Amino acid sequence: MVDISQMLFDRIKAELKEYEISVRIQKTSKLTSKFERGYKSKLKFYCDECYRNWNSAQGQVTINYYLDRGNQELEYNAETYRQQCSECKQYCEPELYFDEVKRLSEWFAKDVINILYGIKKTPTTKPKESNMNTPHQSELCEACKLGKCKVQKENNLEQLFGKMNLGTQKRNQNYGDRDFLVDFLSNLQ
Ligand SMILES: [Zn+2]
């Protein structure tokens, strides 16, 4: 698990400024009560043992947060997860693309505005393009092992409900019904 709270801070703060929501980073363990949002993100990895690098279109970012509605305060903590090198099995920390830092901050800030005021704003940023169609390798994914992986949750949902409305073609669209369902179910746990 890799803490990326600081990386997103300035942008989340800027997005929420006009709503006068103050933002604070808080360790997950210190959040008085917490909710969770998961976002899939394209991540890059590098193994310094084998000098291999790879991209994952199915990286995972989890934001734990608590909103104090009365005082308009947001506390959050953002983390991403390592993947094991397929050669040497060493755990490697991901690096975030700058575009993805911008997008994740914006998407999360818009989710916060929606939760607080019921205003649904369409994000201006889109997930980073990916032409990779390789199946997710759960056995190398730290998020899967910790039960935090959205890809894994989606696969479970597909098994439960079939592919009907949860079709894979929606996977790269803006925060859709499918994501909402996955987050909704995560928060029930
Ligand atoms: Zn390696």
Ligand SMILES: [Zn+2]
């Ligand atoms: Zn996974």
